[in-house]
Amino acid sequence: MEQRKRSWTKWITCITILISFWSCAKGQFRYSIYEEVQEGTVVGNIAKDLGLDKTTLKERGVRIVYGSTEPPFTVNQDDGILFVNRKIDREEICDRSKVCVIELKTVLQNPLEIHHVSVEILDVNDHAPNFPENVSILRIFESILPGAKFQLQAARDADSGLLSVQRYKLSINEHFRLEVKDRGEDRKTPSLVLEKPLDRESVKSHVLLLTALDGGKPPKSGNMTIIVNVSDVNDNPPVFNQESYSVFLKENSPVGTTVIQINATDLDEGSNGEVVYSFGKDVDARARELFHLNSVTGVIVVVGDIDFEKSARLEIDIQASDKGTATMTTDKTVVINIIDVNDNTPEIEVTSFSHALPEDSKPGTTVALISVKDSDFGLNGKVICYINQDLPFLLTPSLQNNMYSLVTKHLLDRELHSQYNVLIVAKDAGEPSLSSEKSIAIFLSDVNDNRPVFSQSPYTFYIFENNAPGKTIFSMTARDQDEGSNAHISFLILRDKEGANMLTSFLNINSETGDIVALKSFDFETLKTFQFRVAAADSGAPSLSSNVTVNVFILDQNDNPPVILYPVRFT
Template sequence: MTKTMGYRDWRWQALWWHHFFLLWTTIDGQTRYSIPEELKQGSVVGNLAKDLGLGLSDIFDRKLRVASEAGKQYFSVDAGKGELVVNDRIDREALCGQSASCVLPLQVVTENPLQLHRIEVEIKDINDNAPVFLTEEKSIKIAESTATGIRFPLETAQDLDVGSNSVKSYTLSKNDCFSISIKELPGNRKVPELVLEKSLDREKQSVHQFLLTALDGGNPVKTGTTQIIITVLDINDNVPTFKRPLYNVTVPENTNVGSILVRVEASDADEGVNGEIQYAFADHTPLSILSIFRLDSGTGEISLVGQLDYESSAMHEIDLTAKDKGVPEMEGHCRVQFAVIDINDNTPEVVLTSNPNPIREDDAPSGTVVALISARDLDSGDNGKVTLQLPKGSPFTLKPSFSNNYALVTSGPLDRESFSEYNIEITVIDSGSPPLSSKKTIQFSITDVNDNPPVFTQPSYSVYLKENGVPGSILYSVSASDLDSGENAKISYSILDSKVQDVSVSSYVYINSDNGSIYSMHSFDYEKLKVFQIQVQAKDQGSPSLSSNATVHVFILDQNDNAPAVIYPSSAAMGSLSHQRMPRSAKAGHLVTKVTAVDADSGHNAWISYKVSEATDASLFTVNLYTGEVRTKRAVSEQDDSSQRLLIEIKDDGEPVQSATVTVSILLEDGLHEPILDLRQKAVEPSKKTGRITLYLILSLASISVLSLVTFLILAVKCIRNSRSSASCCTRQSDCDDYKNPNRNLQLQLNTDGPIKYVEVLGGDMLSQSQSFRSCMSPCQSTVISL
């Protein structure tokens, strides 16, 4: 026994090494290896890296991996050697059953670039299964009158191996009456038959027992046995006979359960109970057949009790017997073959071979491989032919490779700002009737590239700010947006350096870099600064970063923060009384004096009005509301006090009102009528001093007029030459230097009315009769001429 086992072990090792060193072959551009089943884990199948033309470094760099279409991962790749090795036990019978060919398709995926290789591993059968009889003994009843040469079919042995390792022959143990004969059937099937070689004599021997041995063609040979028990019966000498020894039936796989498929019929020449026939499945009929088919023992009708599936088994073979009720019992035999017709009952499906990685929007030109997919359908023929479709307008196409494998590639550039994520729905349709289809959604994202600069909500902003505000208060908040995402869309704000009145704009304002809020550094004074600009920059945090600019125009709004200032009488402006003299002979409307004040504010805040607040005699004097002229309301009488005192209040039109007062002391004197008459006469003939002043005024006016004309001509020529220049060429009222010299165009006025002669400086408000003319040299330069 020990020697026998050693011989078998040696034979097994020799067979294993023989299959292990089989060379791999390439068929139709595919790599194929052949290995025996039941190889130990870690056994080398072949040098996969070398056969695919890859270096050992490519295994790591290109992330080489192996996927099995069978579902279970039987193989793996040795990353250090590039060899394909066995990863798990491989049982050929479990994988392929009785199929003559057993091939495991594998998909080898490499990245950078993404490629798919298909290899096949053929699993060779080894003789690892012995023939097995389904029953341990077979009982046969034979009438003693049975003629020699009659054959009795015996149970065939089942061997899970295929080819030369399957059942090859049968032998019968030594006996005197029977021999064994092998009957060849279509499909290379061998059925043993028991042949009666010598007439039986029940009285001599009623029971015959011997062993039937099945031998396979392996090396070493494996065997299986079953016991044959022959019972010799008395005469019932006619065997039931089927009309046909073989019935061929085609059945669609979607046939309804309960349908009658075929009716077998046998006849017996005997009469009475010896001729009554009952049909039955053969003793060796497997349970898989019994769960699908039912045989009516009386009629011979075979009906369907289970569901047919072409993909599980395309052919079913059933052995039937027809037994009579005679003594001894006689039986006939036939075979029924059911060929299952494929129906399009399997939905095709799309299998994702490789998971798609995120794609940069600037790194996906037309033809970039996004994912590798395959399609499969378990049906056969046209029912298994599939077609893949993409939605119309999709920026992707399917590029076929081999054996229902495809590459999903781009058909144009991708833009993350248009679509940040794609859900590609792939439809697979088979060619059956009616066709079946399914859908598979492949999802992948587009990673952002910093290709969009920040954009402000508007290119320029106008801010109106009241003067005298609190330092640190918010002026305005600008906002910009960026179509990119992540760091590429994070925006920081800053103020570009520029000059405002020769001072950096950063000394006036600062900006919150995170939210774009602009704050004042100190309080603004309208009388010093009326308008300035801020250049704000929004920059993202991409690499490289992108930016854009916006202009913020800040307009300072005037507040009534200046009280009127008295400039005449000058003594009153200095804080003392103004002493004026007038004759007692003055009539109503006599001009006593004129109070003049200016206000540094602008607009309504600079409109000045005059009013007598207190007076020694309120009925004697009045002040003009707008000009400040103090005149008599009536003629002076002898009863009027010689010393009159007026308190004149000067108010602006702002909110709240600002005011100032001036006190005018008037002395009423007798005997001044002569000088007054002389003065009035001299007013007709101006004195030398008055004439000199008038001459100076005329010369000044002429000089300024000439200068203005020359300036206007120069500006006109410059504007023609630089029509597209950003400089301002205009003739208009100035908005520039007035910011530094607030609100007033001072006027010179020669007053000769009444006994007092003076040169008066007036503020040019809207109630004044003066006119201002400016020749604008630039937005912040002007020449002012006041008449």
């Protein structure tokens, strides 16, 4: 049976994904998948929906960018298929939300494209309805007239939508019928309605079985036993002085703020007509943490943190009960509308593309994606984002609300600035306005755009004749403004191809240090000056080089004795 259920779920998932493909708009895709599917289950083929073949996909690449929370999906780089990489529990991700959607951003490079992917997590019926108590005991006077209602505790189901509690059943009983009030948002509150007058002398106690069923196929259910104890006399319930109670309350109202005062009266006398107030049985724990109800005066005051972003509207069931031996109770709903206050600063999320930006990046190159959000409502949640510095970068808004791209404004030069700190400011339109800042460090990577420069141009050296062969006669230096291999310099003597300058064959240069060695001894009487050229090249790709002329002058030494050319005769 379980295997047939999994097969049915997979079949529905495939049909849902197929329908989702037809509804995808350009730049934005929507897929659906059921919770609890196995790891590796295919969600959709992003490459196919973008019209990319495997060759194009491999050249451009596709990846998911995200902030601090990693989504439960992965994109296969070979075929662009989006698949589940871990178990998904819809109730854990989205609580009881009717629509559970995980928003993703996928990026294609060269050229840059941003596509928004929405994956809706569909509910499966993996929870049964559950009552807060297994047994509920009611005390009802025999004098209560037919038509009286008695609110019961509602069942809760962790699933949502049609898979939450959909209906209730009551065991057959001639005195009671069941009435269910639909409050929306998966909330249905059951009440017992008295159909036939009770007679304590005939039956002192009635035992009923209340069953809650969800909308699964087959449905899951939960039961609660209701014991109705019949009492005598007190025959007038409390009556509220208003048909409805509604009030407006600012969020962040301080503890002790009076919200509203309710009032009910009872026509009975003594303890049967003395009214006390309490929260209804179906009031959730959150409301009890926020408000206190004075049981005697009916005054509701603030005792917790009122936050519009958590609840914009609260409905609280109030019960007015008398103190008769068999208590009579009347229910009334108080609606509290929360007014938004600008109490949330904008949040900035930055997704950088690379650790370092090449200095030859063209104007308009995207450096990072900026997304901003504000949890407030209306103008309090309207955010503008900007850069408040004169930097070679622009913040351009995206078609998607509250999305920006940080791009280069003009050409960059690492040799002038190797690092920029860009301060992003996000400011809301509230009064007073709230803002936040985030700094982005942008490092420029070197490009081989500078040639080596000699320390002199031209070089002029003087050496004495009769130098020792193999010894360094002079040195040359050069520098390069680039870094790394782009600044690593090698020296080379430029020799004439046709041998026009034969002297260069008697010179050698150390390619690393620039030291020049003479391989022979020079003779001033034979050679007084000569000239040659030296090149300096960096190790970049492609390499850049420059060259310089070297002028060498030979200095004379007294290394020749006098010579008598003609004999002299004396007479």
